[in-house]
Amino acid sequence: MDLVTWSTEVAGGKLADALPRRWAHVQGVRERARMAAPVFGSDGELLVAAGVLHDVGYAPELVDTGFHPIDGARYLRSLGAPERLVHLVAHHSCAAVEAELRGLSAELAEFEDEKTPLRDALWWADLTTTPDGGPTTIEDRVREITERYGAEHVVSRFVRRAWPELLGAVERTSDRVEASSGQG
Secondary structure: OOHHHHHHHHHHHHHOOOOHHHHHHHHHHHHHHHHHHHHHHHHHHHHHHHHHHOOHHHOHHHOOOOOHHHHHHHHHHHOOOOHHHHHHHHOOOOHHHHHHHHOOHHHHOOOOOOOOHHHHHHHHHHHOEOOOOOEOOHHHHHHHHHHHHOOOOHHHHHHHHHHHHHHHHHHHHHHHHHHHOOOO
16 A cells, blocks of 8 residues: 555544544645645655645544644554654644644654755645645635634744744745746
8 A cells, every 4th residue: 555545544544533624624735735746756655645644643532742743743653654754744834833832842852853845845735725625825824723723822823933934835835836837
């Protein structure tokens, strides 16, 4: 079984029934990741797999720390998932900033942030997908997050603090995708 099929089965098994809206989001992220995958050659499959698994840590039965990137990465590690996949899930969408706000930096340090264009592309896919799985802009996505959680919630504080890094990853990936499709 290929990595994307395996990842889809794992994520679907944990999210489809328990959190159908989250499942719709990750399916949308998977499709966005597929758009960028050709830019990454043999790593394209890894990008798509990370896209579908990035929020698996929200599954109620996997909650341990209460911070989904860590909980999801630990679960994937327990399944023997490829290390890069585990690390991408742990560090998706600037998780280090939110982990710091939550007092979980030491736990996140179990996982390496590869700080590569592939990582940026995962952030791009997540941050340009609505909670229902449709495409959006990073500006609208961050606005929606802030409205959903409230201005002083840790998630809203995180997106404000991480904004330069999040925007940079999205812009770099958009430029790569456009250039590879002959539009840049």
